[in-house]
Amino acid sequence: MEPHAPSYYAATANPWPSRPALAGSLNVDVVVIGGGFTGLSAALHAAEAGFSVVLLEAHRIGWGASGRNGGQMIAGMRWAAPDLVAEFGRDRAARLIGLANTAGYMVRKRIERHGIACDLRSGHFQAAARPGHLDAMRRELDLLQDLLAYEGAEIVAPGDVGRVVASPIYHGGLLDTNGGHLHPLNYALGLAQAAEAAGVRICEGSAATAIDHTGPVRVTTAQGLVTASHAVLACDAFMGDLVPDLAAMTMPVANYNVATAPLGDAAARSLIPSGAAVADSKFVLNYYRLSADNRLIFGGGEKYSPRPPADVAGFVRPYLEQVFPQLQGVAIDHAWGGLVGVTLNRLPQFGRIGNSFYAHGWSGHGVLMTTLAGDLIAQAMRGHAERFDLFASLPRRAFPGGRWLRHPLYVAGMLYYALKDRL
Numbered sequence: 001m002e003p004h005a006p007s008y009y010a011a012t013a014n015p016w017p018s019r020p021a022l023a024g025s026l027n028v029d030v031v032v033i034g035g036g037f038t039g040l041s042a043a044l045h046a047a048e049a050g051f052s053v054v055l056l057e058a059h060r061i062g063w064g065a066s067g068r069n070g071g072q073m074i075a076g077m078r079w080a081a082p083d084l085v086a087e088f089g090r091d092r093a094a095r096l097i098g099l100a101n102t103a104g105y106m107v108r109k110r111i112e113r114h115g116i117a118c119d120l121r122s123g124h125f126q127a128a129a130r131p132g133h134l135d136a137m138r139r140e141l142d143l144l145q146d147l148l149a150y151e152g153a154e155i156v157a158p159g160d161v162g163r164v165v166a167s168p169i170y171h172g173g174l175l176d177t178n179g180g181h182l183h184p185l186n187y188a189l190g191l192a193q194a195a196e197a198a199g200v201r202i203c204e205g206s207a208a209t210a211i212d213h214t215g216p217v218r219v220t221t222a223q224g225l226v227t228a229s230h231a232v233l234a235c236d237a238f239m240g241d242l243v244p245d246l247a248a249m250t251m252p253v254a255n256y257n258v259a260t261a262p263l264g265d266a267a268a269r270s271l272i273p274s275g276a277a278v279a280d281s282k283f284v285l286n287y288y289r290l291s292a293d294n295r296l297i298f299g300g301g302e303k304y305s306p307r308p309p310a311d312v313a314g315f316v317r318p319y320l321e322q323v324f325p326q327l328q329g330v331a332i333d334h335a336w337g338g339l340v341g342v343t344l345n346r347l348p349q350f351g352r353i354g355n356s357f358y359a360h361g362w363s364g365h366g367v368l369m370t371t372l373a374g375d376l377i378a379q380a381m382r383g384h385a386e387r388f389d390l391f392a393s394l395p396r397r398a399f400p401g402g403r404w405l406r407h408p409l410y411v412a413g414m415l416y417y418a419l420k421d422r423l
Ligand SMILES: Cc1cc2nc3c(=O)[nH]c(=O)nc-3n(C[C@H](O)[C@H](O)[C@H](O)COP(=O)(O)OP(=O)(O)OC[C@H]3O[C@@H](n4cnc5c(N)ncnc54)[C@H](O)[C@@H]3O)c2cc1C
Pocket: 033, 034, 035, 036, 037, 038, 039, 056, 057, 058, 059, 060, 061, 062, 063, 064, 065, 066, 067, 068, 069, 070, 071, 072, 073, 074, 206, 207, 208, 209, 234, 235, 236, 237, 238, 239, 242, 255, 256, 257, 287, 299, 337, 338, 339, 340, 359, 360, 362, 363, 364, 365, 366, 367, 368, 370
């Protein structure tokens, strides 16, 4: 079992003594594999629905992307509304976006109901990296207002960006109070505590090594065996060899974050006066926000080789200093990386194999959607699958190139788009 990766989040995590590994045989209604937001939410919702539930996590709760991400709560889906309408028509697009938009409300309600101390703040700003991107944001907001009477979002004109974020490089943007940010590891640990209170048994250091989906599901770990009516596969970028067909549908892409030294109240407020989380509109985007103790938490750049940069802080720093020239040479206290589960078309994948449910491939847009996914999985297990099936019906394709060539082909594609960012 690996500990949490050293990060700002691990250094400021709420207490979470490790839970014992599974030993022996268990018979339950539901076995959840993966202790990130998806698995924790599925376990919590299933237990609240009256199922007996065991959750198996290979390492620690929140060890994966859920405990390392940018903490940005981005409303809606990864695809822009006009693209969803063009692909799926107005009605289906409106249902998809409407359902996705309930995720923000659901996360806030969970935080409130369980008293989760995770530094929740409102406001998300999508910053236009080019003038044309602002036009696209205007079309997006117009369509959202038309489709769903969307409220709480506004276009920020280029001359007004300074009231949101003190960076000289943007051409306006879209400020959305339905988004926000939080301390992701503490949100995961809070969900885990709520799940335990609802009756879920959590086993850490319990990697599922094999699964049989037929009939009652059977999941094997190094020292145990769980037999269950249903399984939930919530492994995202870490599916590995457990279900190779599913692993082939997502690509693990490494992404890196840093946290500066505390900047002080006044300096932090002058950097991001709105207090919003900010993400720019580039293909390989920069995203950042202030922590509760006034650090800048900044993510930028992607690396397609499996090996992390020798100096993660040095890798991210140029992106940070390009956005905030006034932070040239700022002290960086923490630097870490994580794996994002990316799908070919950047839409999440929901589905079933026998009696197992899965939801993954959040493509960098999982802080909110994962909590919703857990609810939809629990509903589907109770026989109410309409909303689960709305997402399960989204189109999907495996990455071209098979097991050996899919990574180099993907890298070639990504480098092309990263180059377009720079032109
Ligand atoms: C650096 C980074 C920044 C990001 N920033 C943002 C952001 O700002 N906003 C946003 O919306 N999204 C962001 N994301 C994406 C977001 O974090 C993910 O979409 C989300 O956390 C996925 O949650 P999950 O529960 O599906 O997967 P994970 O949190 O990755 O959890 C999967 C878990 O399954 C466990 N597991 C895997 N295999 C097994 C097995 N065989 N047996 C038992 N356990 C197993 C793993 O140990 C892991 O803990 C970011 C991701 C990264 C890496």
